Amino acid sequence: MPPQHPVDPPGSRLAALRGPRPPQPYTARKITALTANPACSRRAVLDAAGVDKALLAQRMGYEPRFGQSPFAIAREQAFEALVKWGGYAELIRLLREQLGVPVQEAGVTDLNAVGGDTSLTRRAKETRGLLARLASGSDERLILDRPLLTLEVAGQTAHLEPQALTHRVGGKFYVAEIRSFPAIDGQANPTAVAQTAKQAAVSVLALHRTFEELNLDPEQIAHEFLLICPKDFSNRPYGRLVDLRQELDALRFQLTRLRRADDLALALPPSATLDTDRDVDELDSSVGALDASYTPDCLSFCEMARYCRDEATACASPTRLGGRVRNTLPGVDSTRTALAYLEGVHAPGPAETAAIDQLRAAERLRRLRRGGAA
Amino acid sequence: MSTLAAVAALRATETGRAERLTTVRHAHLDDHPFVLVPLTLAGEACAPLAALAGTDRERPTLLTVRQPRDRAERFRFTQRLAALLLPYIDQCRTAETETYTVGRGAEKEERRRFLRAPQLLVPGGEGIAYVRLLGRLTRLRAVEGPYAVDPSVPALGKWLTWFADRAEFPGSCLFQAMTRLLSAHWATGQSPAEDSHLASLLAWIDPPDGLTGAQAAREAEDPLRFPPAGPATDVVFDQTLHDLMSRYDEAGDGRGREAVGRQIDRELRGQMLPTWELVWRGVDLLRGLPEGGHVAERWTYDRRLFSEYTAYLDEDGRPQARRDHAVGAARRLARLEEAMARYDAERAFDDPLVMAEYELSGEAFTGLVVARDEDRFAPGPRPGSMVWRPTITVHSELPVRLTAGKEVKCPARPGQKAQIVEVVPDGEGHTVVVQLNGGFNRARKPPAPPGTLAEVGETVTYTSVDPKSMPSVLPAEEDTPWTHGGPPEPYEPTDEDAEEIWE
Numbered sequence: 001m002p003p004q005h006p007v008d009p010p011g012s013r014l015a016a017l018r019g020p021r022p023p024q025p026y027t028a029r030k031i032t033a034l035t036a037n038p039a040c041s042r043r044a045v046l047d048a049a050g051v052d053k054a055l056l057a058q059r060m061g062y063e064p065r066f067g068q069s070p071f072a073i074a075r076e077q078a079f080e081a082l083v084k085w086g087g088y089a090e091l092i093r094l095l096r097e098q099l100g101v102p103v104q105e106a107g108v109t110d111l112n113a114v115g116g117d118t119s120l121t122r123r124a125k126e127t128r129g130l131l132a133r134l135a136s137g138s139d140e141r142l143i144l145d146r147p148l149l150t151l152e153v154a155g156q157t158a159h160l161e162p163q164a165l166t167h168r169v170g171g172k173f174y175v176a177e178i179r180s181f182p183a184i185d186g187q188a189n190p191t192a193v194a195q196t197a198k199q200a201a202v203s204v205l206a207l208h209r210t211f212e213e214l215n216l217d218p219e220q221i222a223h224e225f226l227l228i229c230p231k232d233f234s235n236r237p238y239g240r241l242v243d244l245r246q247e248l249d250a251l252r253f254q255l256t257r258l259r260r261a262d263d264l265a266l267a268l269p270p271s272a273t274l275d276t277d278r279d280v281d282e283l284d285s286s287v288g289a290l291d292a293s294y295t296p297d298c299l300s301f302c303e304m305a306r307y308c309r310d311e312a313t314a315c316a317s318p319t320r321l322g323g324r325v326r327n328t329l330p331g332v333d334s335t336r337t338a339l340a341y342l343e344g345v346h347a348p349g350p351a352e353t354a355a356i357d358q359l360r361a362a363e364r365l366r367r368l369r370r371g372g373a374a
Numbered sequence: 375m376s377t378l379a380a381v382a383a384l385r386a387t388e389t390g391r392a393e394r395l396t397t398v399r400h401a402h403l404d405d406h407p408f409v410l411v412p413l414t415l416a417g418e419a420c421a422p423l424a425a426l427a428g429t430d431r432e433r434p435t436l437l438t439v440r441q442p443r444d445r446a447e448r449f450r451f452t453q454r455l456a457a458l459l460l461p462y463i464d465q466c467r468t469a470e471t472e473t474y475t476v477g478r479g480a481e482k483e484e485r486r487r488f489l490r491a492p493q494l495l496v497p498g499g500e501g502i503a504y505v506r507l508l509g510r511l512t513r514l515r516a517v518e519g520p521y522a523v524d525p526s527v528p529a530l531g532k533w534l535t536w537f538a539d540r541a542e543f544p545g546s547c548l549f550q551a552m553t554r555l556l557s558a559h560w561a562t563g564q565s566p567a568e569d570s571h572l573a574s575l576l577a578w579i580d581p582p583d584g585l586t587g588a589q590a591a592r593e594a595e596d597p598l599r600f601p602p603a604g605p606a607t608d609v610v611f612d613q614t615l616h617d618l619m620s621r622y623d624e625a626g627d628g629r630g631r632e633a634v635g636r637q638i639d640r641e642l643r644g645q646m647l648p649t650w651e652l653v654w655r656g657v658d659l660l661r662g663l664p665e666g667g668h669v670a671e672r673w674t675y676d677r678r679l680f681s682e683y684t685a686y687l688d689e690d691g692r693p694q695a696r697r698d699h700a701v702g703a704a705r706r707l708a709r710l711e712e713a714m715a716r717y718d719a720e721r722a723f724d725d726p727l728v729m730a731e732y733e734l735s736g737e738a739f740t741g742l743v744v745a746r747d748e749d750r751f752a753p754g755p756r757p758g759s760m761v762w763r764p765t766i767t768v769h770s771e772l773p774v775r776l777t778a779g780k781e782v783k784c785p786a787r788p789g790q791k792a793q794i795v796e797v798v799p800d801g802e803g804h805t806v807v808v809q810l811n812g813g814f815n816r817a818r819k820p821p822a823p824p825g826t827l828a829e830v831g832e833t834v835t836y837t838s839v840d841p842k843s844m845p846s847v848l849p850a851e852e853d854t855p856w857t858h859g860g861p862p863e864p865y866e867p868t869d870e871d872a873e874e875i876w877e
């Protein structure tokens with residue numbers, strides 16, 4: 001499938017910042033990343049503008065270490081194909097076992113393309129129409145393969161593509177996510193499951209919004225999703241329902257806290273640019289003008305992490321050392337200041353005194369007790 | 375993280391080098407550790423790709439799988455790993471033994487334990503997870519019937535599972551990850567997430583000449599010079615490997631194929647060799663630290679568990695179950711907490727820099743002995759009786775938060791019971807009167823035998839933390855002799871286990 005690019009609204013400031021390159025799609029992964037670090041305006045604006053962050057980081061001299069191994073890609077595709085193989089036989093078997101679907105219901109609609117048209121708008125429209133018919137009971141399907149849902153986030157339209165949606169299982173719609181990490185003795189890697197659950201929650205939320213817009217009963221949407229992954233060390237699919245209520249609550253809350261990306265972009269001077277084909281210095285000063293909020297977690301999910309880390313190091317941000325050091329320095333916004341307090345060069349303000357006294361006591365004990373240990 | 379560790383990290387950002395968190399080494403480092411640097415194929419549950427392994431730093435053995443999706447090749451890999459690890463374990467069990475006693479009175483029993491035990495080292499925490507998975511994958515295999523594998527495969531699986539189980543227990547050194555060992559002894563000026571990368575961690579601890587730790591750590595992130603420590607591989611390297619493997623598959627039989635195969639081996643070795651060397655450098659650095667007082671005692675316990683597990687394998691030999699029962703898991707959790715508390719207390723007794731954390735929290739104090747009353751008698755338990763209870767008076771410059779009546783101990787005289795009698799403010803700190811309730815080599819009256827009563831002018835530390843007051847380190851006798859984790863749960867592998875697919 002050729003990459004599908006969303007279309008910019010006319011006269012968009014964000015589009016102007018990005019320049020002539022086509023925008024990167026706004027995906028579930030980006031939304032979960034945004035909610036993982038809601039204080040970061042930098043990422044919010046870059047994603048909303050559809051900037052290719054990996055390319056941007058590379059242009060500024062920071063090779064991001066992201067990407068997928070050809071082995072992992074092959075495995076993922078093979079597994080998804082296997083689940084959907086033979087008229088979705090495995091998926092139907094799982095649905096029967098996990099959700100008690102009656103055998104005879106096996107209507108499937110493939111939404112990867114609509115009459116050969118793979119454009120996002122067309123697929124989204126088709127998905128909406130079908131959802132409306134299904135939810136009102138005028139049509140029946142067991143499986144929607146790669147439906148396309150939309151969600152407004154921070155003033156941008158995100159396009160979401162869960163692997164599958166099942167309908168009319170106990171009168172409810174379930175999102176299904178297919179992943180290639182294994183469930184060994186019924187247990188999958190908890191971090192991977194949590195990650196998938198966050199992404200599924202985005203799709204479920206999009207489903208809710210769609211239902212609201214279409215005046216359909218949201219009670220028909222399940223607050224669980226079906227996680228499908230390989231069983232043990234085999235390729236056999238294994239399915240499990242995972243509760244999403246917590247993720248949904250967290251996601252709704254985070255989304256209300258997000259400021260509109262175009263408002264955030266107003267902070268940039270008129271000359272700013274995020275066009276990856278422009279001069280490095282120009283890019284650097286524009287990116288630098290967007291507020292970041294680096295934490296070591298960024299290294300695991302954001303292409304900009306190494307750039308932001310150097311910036312955080314340059315301004316001695318305590319957060320760069322991780323939450324545990326950060327927590328011993330409440331109210332102190334620089335490790336240099338903290339060190340100056342330790343040396344007695346600066347006196348802390350009343351709010352910091354208690355914490356700094358404790359640090360000084362620790363420092364003194366360290367000096368007294370370490371003996372010959374350098 | 376403790377406040378002292380946070381201060382150490384702050385200092386490290388200033389000095390550009392890692393700062394010591396301890397004055398001694400709190401882990402046993404064997405003379406002959408078995409180092410394992412594994413790699414797996416991306417995207418798979420547990421597909422071994424390669425390993426460098428062995429006890430000889432100069433000559434690691436290279437194991438590779440040229441077609442990781444081929445089941446037979448995978449089992450050959452585990453067989454080859456078994457051929458390295460099992461003889462190493464056997465060397466430990468044929469070594470000499472010593473006798474020790476368990477139980478008391480009529481229950482008293484003499485047992486033997488080996489003087490050596492195996493020590494398995496991997497680069498990082500993911501290596502431990504890998505060993506657990508590989509153990510799970512191999513221990514339930516059948517050695518007879520249609521899905522028979524070589525007997526060394528399930529034997530390896532049981533040992534790997536045993537190692538992985540032991541790795542969870544604080545203080546056990548049978549199976550350790552180098553990053554964990556190092557970060558228990560040094561604080562860097564970077565985050566824990568970055569410390570889990572062995573090359574950056576070592577860069578902070580021991581930067582090359584002319585570079586600060588911070589600079590060296592950045593350079594250590596270059597995957598060309600320091601490939602990931604595994605078992606996950608570098609994505610860019612995977613592209614190279616993918617091409618080579620495709621060529622290998624297409625080459626048909628014959629010499630062309632063997633040539634590509636050798637190239638795959640070379641590439642894989644190149645990915646692991648830097649990590650292999652880093653692990654050994656970590657070994658050197660740790661050996662450079664003096665050993666803590668309780669390390670030998672903990673290793674003795676490790677040797678006991680090793681001896682008991684070998685005995686179990688000889689007598690019964692069934693593998694560990696697929697998953698812990700809920701009861702076993704709950705007991706195991708309690709054991710883990712106990713082990714943690716004991717390990718913390720022992721380290722504090724062995725190391726003033728660890729004890730400092732208790733001083734900071736008010737559970738310990740240190741000061742000069744300013745007076746002592748050697749001839750003091752106090753009312754005894756029987757009415758009208760008097761018992762010999764000398765006191766010492768200690769001045770601490772820091773405030774003391776322990777209160778009168780509290781039972782305390784001094785790490786320098788761990789066999790001596792003591793109790794706080796009085797705490798009086800004195801300048802910024804406190805003066806504390808400590809009564810000694812024994813520990814005078816059985817003497818019942820003055821004078822105190824030399825060395826048993828602190829002298830005036832001596833610096834002493836007293837703490838309410840006591841490693842000996844912790845619940846027994848030994849499992850109750852009715853427990854299984856070979857696990858630390860709960861009642862015996864030997865497992866009878868089924869046909870289904872034996873034929874479990876490994877795709």
Ligand code: SF4
Nearest residue numbers: 040293298302305308
């Ligand atoms: S790495 Fe930078 S841009 Fe990305 S989320 Fe973190 S702070 Fe924001």
